[in-house]
Amino acid sequence: MIPVSGCVLTAAQMHDAEIASGISLQKLMDRAGCALAEAVWRFGSGRPALILCGPGNNGGDGYIAARLLAAWGVDVSIAASGFPKTELAVAARAAWDGLVGNLANAQSSPVLVDALFGTGLTRELPAEIAKPLHRLANAAEIVIAADLPSGVGTDDGRDYGAARADITLAFAAAKPAHLLQPAASLCGKVRIAHIGVECVANVSVLARPHLAQPGPTDHKYTRGMVIVVGGTMPGAAALSATAAARSGAGYVVGIGVTGDLPHAIVRRDHDELANTLDDPRVRAVVIGPGLGRSDRAREMVDLAIASPCPLVLDGDALAPNVVNDRPAPTILTPHAGEFTRMFGDGDGSKLDRTRAAADHCGATIIFKGADTVIASPGGRATLCPPASAWLSTAGTGDVLAGIAGAMLARGFAPHDAACAAVWLHSEAARLAGSGMIADDLLTQLPRCL
Ligand SMILES: NC(=O)C1=CN([C@@H]2O[C@H](COP(=O)(O)OP(=O)(O)OC[C@H]3O[C@@H](n4cnc5c(N)ncnc54)[C@H](OP(=O)(O)O)[C@@H]3O)[C@@H](O)[C@H]2O)[C@H](O)CC1
Ligand SMILES: [K+]
Secondary structure, eight states, X not given: OEESOSBBOOHHHHHHHHHHTOOOHHHHHHHHHHHHHHHHHHHHTTXXXXXXXXXSHHHHXXXXXXXXXXXXXXXXXXXXXXXXXXXXXXXXXXXXXXXXXXXXXXXXXXXXXXXXXXXXXXXXXXXXXXXXXXXXXXXXXXXXXXXXXXXXXXXXXXXXXXXXXXXXXXESSBOGGGTSTTHHHHHOEEEEEOOSOOOOOSEEEOOOOOOOOOOTTOOHHHHOEEEEEOOSOHHHHHHHHHHHHHTTOSEEEEESOOSSOOTTSEEEOGGGHHHHHTOTTEEEEEEOTTOOSSHHHHHHHHHHHHSSSOEEEOGGGOOTTSOSSOSSOXXXXXXXXXXXXXXXXXXXXXXXXHHHHHHHHTSEEEEOSTTOEEEOTTSOEEEOOOOOGGGOSTTHHHHHHHHHHHHHHTTOOHHHHHHHHHHHHHHHHHHHOTTOOHHHHHHHHHHHO
């Protein structure tokens, strides 16, 4: 059982991977059921457990777990929503020699195991299932979900009436619902049970980046020169510039950035922007934080876009069609409002929308929020486990843009730069703790490196 990591598979991809594994479904269900029993044993500490079994193979996992737990001496009971419908679930139920109660009048237990529905859920939970599920979950001390909390959309993370789990044990691989809201919040802690199915996908879970320390031959320019362009709210650009410096850029120039800045950051005037962009040593430009929307601001954005420099566009620089297959590395960092302004409401999940937008504009997109999604043209995407909710405060986005600039400047490809930036940002927030403000991230960044 490991923390959520690796590939993210849709329900259909998971099904294909099961088949491609060449392992019999019976064996896979035995492994899933065994992993579930181990989780219940471990997190339930041997307390009485009630296992809710649905009609499909998710329910089959539940019957197998029940049999093992009973053999290990746990006081375990089962309540089912109906008879099993798959061959494997029928066999798993037949191998359980205890009673199978009715879901509607099941008695609560300290440990509740939710094995009603997994990747096969296709619609809203009917009231006759949702009602007892919520009643029993509310009465339990701990709720452990098999694969997914029953009642979330596997691929889009929609809530179809699920009860909140404390622990979700995902089989073989993470699914989008483990990372996309609102489902992610209904999963509690997500753990993966590897059951021997090899998973390959172009969507993965955000991982700790490999950030090499400076070597003996490094100097400020090899570590990366970052330009941060300021505007009407100088504090925002100051946060970006300081974040770039604190996340390892060798040389940071603030163009029109006034206010409280470390002495290490070089200050230049706005009218020096064009010249500075011509400097071949510039490895990244960050524009947008606190920029404003004046004509002058728009001209500066146009200059930055027309330059051959790797670019991070944030805040006020984000407008519909602002970039279109720009040849140099480009990262856009919209929050939900900015994303909709740029790309419209769109169809599908946040993952689908971010991937479509990345393809549309030819840039890497960090679609920020409680379930940040990073996507690049061609379909590569990264889903991010929830970061500290204290990040929901002014200026944290400016810090992220500055870190992304530093990651581009150290030579990372745009998608890797975006992932490293989001990872550093959430790690800095974790270290900063409760009550943090954006400035606190700056002090934590060196520790994260
Ligand atoms: N990942 C692996 O390698 C393995 C996963 N396993 C487990 O298998 C499930 C997926 O099993 P599946 O049988 O495909 O699907 P479910 O058990 O989730 O449910 C399907 C049944 O549920 C009915 N359904 C769907 N939505 C609803 C609803 N809202 N209300 C009521 N009933 C619903 C559906 O009926 P239909 O009418 O839609 O046909 C099905 O009867 C996976 O999650 C893992 O837990 C295996 O153990 C093997 C290895
Ligand atoms: K479940």
